[in-house]
Amino acid sequence: MKKFLSSILVLTLLFALAACGGGNGENAQNDGTTETEEYLPSQIIIATGGTSGTYYPLGGGIAQIITDNTEVSATAQTTGGSVENVRLLNSQEVDMAFVQNDIADYAVNGTMMFDGAKTENLLGLASLYNETIQIVLPGNSTITSVADLKGKRVSVGAPGSGVEANAKQILELYGLTFDDLKAERLSFGDSVQQMQDGNLDAAFVTAGAPTSAVTELSATNGVKLLNIEDEKADELIKKYPFYVKETIPADTYPGVPETKTVAVKAMLAVSKTLPEDFVYNVTKALFENVDQLIAINKKAESISLETAVDGLTMDIHPGALKYYQENGVK
Incomplete structure (x- = not known):
């Protein structure tokens, strides 16, 4: 009987621990608030734009660079462009997105078309071209x-x-x-x-x-x-x-x-849920393989470390920031 009761107690504790550890990617804090948990999926989605624009083909090129140089497979998704991409990123339906930097600024500050609806899940990765x-x-x-x-x-x-x-x-x-x-x-x-x-x-x-x-x-x-x-x-x-x-x-x-x-600036925005090491590797792979993007669209000739943070008024993802600091980007 004692062994039986001990087994019941152990199972009860295990169920309690599992309940505490589960959830929706958020961690409870001591003050009752939540903090978004870093999470690396096996595949990520990059929100781009229409098939006739510049975002979609460049997004496909960046997806291939990520697939070839990290442990994650990436796919470009057609969308309605910057405003929709911000909303998709904020709802965690996508992991990265092409966004005009002014639209990203409105989103993180809750102004203009995002008045009263401040976007929480958006960090900068890189400025691309004008x-x-x-x-x-x-x-x-x-x-x-x-x-x-x-x-x-x-x-x-x-x-x-x-x-x-x-x-x-x-x-x-x-x-x-x-x-x-x-x-x-x-x-x-x-x-x-x-x-x-x-x-x-x-x-x-x-x-x-x-x-x-x-x-x-x-x-x-x-x-x-x-x-x-x-x-x-x-x-x-x-x-x-x-x-x-x-x-x-x-x-x-x-x-x-x-x-x-x-x-x-056309920029890449990224979900804050993606881990620092992964975003560091993505940033490194992007700037080391710009030639692949230039072959897709000549606008990629403007992508360089010297202008990587130009016009970014929102916080930069720690993984990208680490790469920039290592390479003297200010």
């Missing part, structure tokens, strides 16, 4: 300054999009709001069509230059780009540090001179 703010006009336009957009028919991007936020912030520099414009909220393709038909005076486009929609306009009606002057760019960056200065080289679009503007 997403250029292009203020596009038909080739026959007489508009010469952002200030001249007052009262004009201007596409400012889809509601709740990163383009809309960029347009709002840049117009602020010139004392304008959307109420000062005849604002339209159109996609890049629809903006081009409306300009071709003479129904739109200008459009904000946030994308790597050259952008196919803008190239299409240049081939039909010709195209002009507006400059953002250096002092205005400095003012913008001081207020919104996720921006960087950018120069669009002459003849990026036929006949268009060198244009000064600003850009946000």
